Amino acid sequence: MSVGLEHYLILSAVLFSIGLYGALAKKNAIVILMCIEIMLNAVNIAMAAFSRYIVPALLTGQVFVIFITVVAAAEVVIGLAIIMNIYRNRETLETDKIDLMKW
Amino acid sequence: MVLDFVFWLLAIVSVGAALAVVFLRDVFRAALALVLCFLIVAGLFITLSADFLAAVQVLIYIGGISVLIVLAIMLTRDVQHGSPANRLRIPALIVAVLFFGVIAFALVGTPWQISTVPPTEPTTPALADKLLGEGGFILPVEIAAVLLLAVMLGAIVLMREK
Numbered sequence: 001m002s003v004g005l006e007h008y009l010i011l012s013a014v015l016f017s018i019g020l021y022g023a024l025a026k027k028n029a030i031v032i033l034m035c036i037e038i039m040l041n042a043v044n045i046a047m048a049a050f051s052r053y054i055v056p057a058l059l060t061g062q063v064f065v066i067f068i069t070v071v072a073a074a075e076v077v078i079g080l081a082i083i084m085n086i087y088r089n090r091e092t093l094e095t096d097k098i099d100l101m102k103w
Numbered sequence: 104m105v106l107d108f109v110f111w112l113l114a115i116v117s118v119g120a121a122l123a124v125v126f127l128r129d130v131f132r133a134a135l136a137l138v139l140c141f142l143i144v145a146g147l148f149i150t151l152s153a154d155f156l157a158a159v160q161v162l163i164y165i166g167g168i169s170v171l172i173v174l175a176i177m178l179t180r181d182v183q184h185g186s187p188a189n190r191l192r193i194p195a196l197i198v199a200v201l202f203f204g205v206i207a208f209a210l211v212g213t214p215w216q217i218s219t220v221p222p223t224e225p226t227t228p229a230l231a232d233k234l235l236g237e238g239g240f241i242l243p244v245e246i247a248a249v250l251l252l253a254v255m256l257g258a259i260v261l262m263r264e265k
Contacts, residue, residue, distance in 0.1 A: 003110045017203035022125035024195035031186040052151040056222040070247045074254040080175045081261040
């Protein structure tokens with residue numbers, strides 16, 4: 001069986017699930033950010049696969065990938081700035097110790 | 104045939120790299136595995152005949168984001184604590200597996216209408232026309248510019264010494 005759309009989509013779903021597990025189960029804030037990057041990359045693979053196999057002439061999926069990349073870059077910059085601020089104030093990155101606003 | 108082999112190789116290595124990001128105890132090695140994962144995704148874009156996206160992936164993700172993450176790891180000196188799992192490890196695993204099951208079920212069950220048109224190559228002129236041309240995505244491009252400006256200002260304000 002030759003590789004088609006389903007293969008890319010299943011690979012994308014596997015990567016997204018791994019990233020989801022890491023984002024939910026990890027303590028270190030930077031590792032959580034890295035797992036979110038994996039999830040965004042999985043979505044990018046799905047978008048590029050849709051663009052290649054469903055609308056090869058229109059390229060709409062690839063345009064979406066470009067915008068997702070822009071938003072991912074913005075997200076990682078702001079996320080790391082917030083993490084550095086938290087580390088500067090509280091000397092920790094463990095998310096279950098950052099509970100100042102927890103009721 | 105060659106493309107199939109390349110796809111399976113890239114798929115196996117990318118899943119392995121993603122698992123390494125999640126399960127390695129050393130945060131720095133996890134970041135290096137993340138770089139490998141980004142590189143593999145660039146290769147997958149090439150197999151999908153998205154040459155411009157592969158270049159963008161290498162430039163932005165490997166050249167920008169991963170350097171930023173490694174820098175943040177170095178600056179926070181939290182490496183020796185490793186990356187332990189929290190109390191929600193088992194529920195998170197169940198949620199992730201359930202999510203994958205639902206998505207895979209929906210993917211396999213959907214009758215996709217595969218187009219037989221050969222893919223556009225090279226994609227760069229077509230993408231530029233799509234982004235900036237008539238009836239394209241010019242408004243989202245402008246909004247992305249505003250977003251990047253806001254991000255620059257926000258990062259400066261957040262990191263400024265009081």
